[in-house]
Amino acid sequence: MKTVWSKILVMSVALTQVFGLNPLGAAATVALVVPERDPLDYRAARIRLAGHTEPGNQVFVNGKPVKVYPTGAFVDLCSLEVGANTIIIEASSTVGAASTSLRVHRLPPLQSTPGDVLAIEDALMLPEQDLDLLPGDLLEVRFKGTPGGQAFFSVGEAMERIRMTETPARSDGDLRGIYTGVHRLRPSDQLSRQPIRFHLEVPGLGEMEKSSQSLLSVQSLRWPRTGEVISPDAYLAAGLGDGRLGGALLGIVPLGTRLELTGRVGDLYRVQLSPVKSAWIAKEAIKPMPLGSPPPRSLVGSATLQGNHRRDTYMVPLEVRLPYTLEPMMEPPRLVLDLYGATSNLTWITQHLSAEMIQRVSWEQVEDGRLRFRFDLKEPPVWGYSASYEGDSNRLVVTVRRPPTLATPPASPLQGLTLALDAGHGGTNRGALGSLGTLEKEVNLHITKRLASLLQARGGKPILTRQADESLDNAQRVLDAIDADADFFVSIHANSVGLSVDAARSRGTSTYYRHEPFRALSLSLYRSLLQLGLAPYGNIGSFNAAVLKRPDIP
Incomplete structure (x- = not known):
């Protein structure tokens, strides 16, 4: 019997060492929540950790003590060496300890090509995507290779040995061996899907050639051509820049809009709006029409301004659906509508006295193919504005919403207001992940429902874009609020930070808006949140989130 108890005691000691158990059965646990898996190819010099243990425990990351919050949560930002890194996270209490680990492989930063090796590398090579260009366009190329050489590029038989320049390094840390070149395409530079051939000559090492993976086409007979918008969520971008929230937005493009396409870069078509202005649109949003289809053009002969108790409308009949931009000005309060492909043949503008927000309309033929309407607005600023085509017609309708009428004391100012509340994320889109494993989508929904109850108790009419854990299209959330004629749209989120950002130093509350007329409302809400004691x-502003892209509703 003594031998049996000895074995049980030894087993108990072993379990204590492995699982952090004490002889009474209590345990110290530690869970690493962020990152969720071992990053294999990680470039940043630091990585954020987030996890949890029991409240009151101590946590050490590679032997360094880390603050444990009253909930048991902890965060840290660890420095990484190039190559393999093992991070040990330990939690301890007065009765036991536990540990877990994270393995991170940090990729080395980009280095200059060694001067004793003849090479043209794929890293940093331009162009990165297939190009469809026209004579007159500027072709820009680049590669990284052995420093101190002479470089040239060629494309097909049309462009041979065009000299490139090595970018001088300004400091010891700058990359050397970066060669760039430019060429203004000529009418004779006709090509079909040809790679860029880079040629490098280095004294003492010889010479070599390497072709780009991307292909160049210059075919004057293919461009310009007309395309038709086939996506309900299409928008024009100002340039080729990209990011987590997409590129800079020029405006929404309705279904059926005709566009003049003048080239392609990767998955983006170039759109010629006017002789001096171009934009970009996703290839998947466009159906190219047969070559020889007429370009999008229309005469504008008349327009009508009228209003009702909720909004003013300005209607412009067109021959085809043209692209447009609608931009606000704050001082003086004004909207500016640019119609691309339009030429004025205006003989009258009917203005009914029922219009209140739009005080005056004027027009100007800014340039060939660009007709501008200016709408001088009544104070206070507009409560939403938009432009769209009516039904299946080619009649463009500009809408300016009137501010809601607030109830007078002693009634609540929320009395009768319809407030669209959007619990961010949901369903398969879980949002951020908290240190305790909490999902942002759940936090957002809980706050949204609580806020709806508070607003309803004060006379408001809250509507929720989602009532449960479900996947919803972001654009549709806003469209539902617009269809409900909501007075406000508020999307609620519990944001996190990037994987290389210090979470312990990133905190506080924030508000966001995309369109300048809504800045005052966003700022007022922000100041109210700060009065609650939040950091x-x-x-x-100019926040490019999907739910903020439409200016129909503040």
Whole structure:
């Protein structure tokens, strides 16, 4: 019997060492939540950790003590060496300890090509995507290779040995061996899907040639051509820049809009709006029409301004659906509508007295193919504005919403207001992940429902874009709020930070808006949140989130 108890005691000691158990059965546990898996190819010099243990425990990351919050949560930012890294996270209490680990492989930063090796590398090579260009366009190329050489590029038989320049290094840390070149395409530079051939000559090492993976086409007979918008969520971008929230937005493009296409870069078509202005649109949003289809053009002969108790409308009949931009000005309050492909043949503008927000309409033929309407607005600023085509017609309708009428005391100012509340994310889109494993989509929904109850108790009419854990299209959330004629749209989120950002120093509350007329409302909300004692994170404008792209509703 003594031998049996000895074995049980030894087993108990072993379990204590492995699982952090104490002889009474209590345990110290530690869970690493962020990152969720071992990053294999990680470039940043630091990585964020987030996890949890029991409240009151101590946590050490590679032997360094880390703050444990009252909930048991902890965060840290670890420095990484190039190559393999093992991070040990330990939790301990007065009765036991536990540990877990994370393995991170950090990729080395980009280095200059060694001067004793003849090479043209794929890294940093331009162009990165297939190009369809026209004579007059500027072709820009680049590669990284052995420093101190002479470089040239060629394309097909039309362009031979065009000299490139090595970018001088300004400091010891700058990359050397970066060669760039430009060429203004000529009418004779006709090509079909040809690679860029790079040629490098280095004294003492010889010479070599390498072709790009991307292909260049210059075919004057293919461009310009007309395309028709086939996506309900299409928008024009100002340039080729990209990011997590997409490129800079020029405006929404309705279904059926005709566009003049003048080239392609990767998956983006170039759109010629006017002789001096171009834009970009996703290839998947466009159906190219047969070559020889007429370009999008229309005369504008008349227009009508009228209003009702909720909004003013300005209607412009067109021959085809043309692209447009609608931009606000704050001082003086004004909207500016640019119609691309339009030429004025205006003989009258009917203006009914029922219009209140739009005080005056004027027009100007800014340039060939661009007709501008200016709408001088009544104070206060507009409560939403938009432009769209009516039904299946080619009649463009500009809408300016009137501000809601607030109830007078002693009634609540929320009395009768319809407030669209959007619990961010949901369903398969879980959002951020908290240190305790909490999902942002759940936090957002809980706050949204609580807020709806508070607003309803004060006379408001809240509507929720989602009532449960479901996947919803972001654009549709806003369209539902617009269809419900909501007075406000508020999307609620619990944001996190990037994997290389210090979470312990990133905190606070913030508000966001995309369109300048809504800045005052966003700022007012932000100041009210700060009065609750929350730390400031900022009032962020020009925010390109999907739910903020439409200006129909503040």
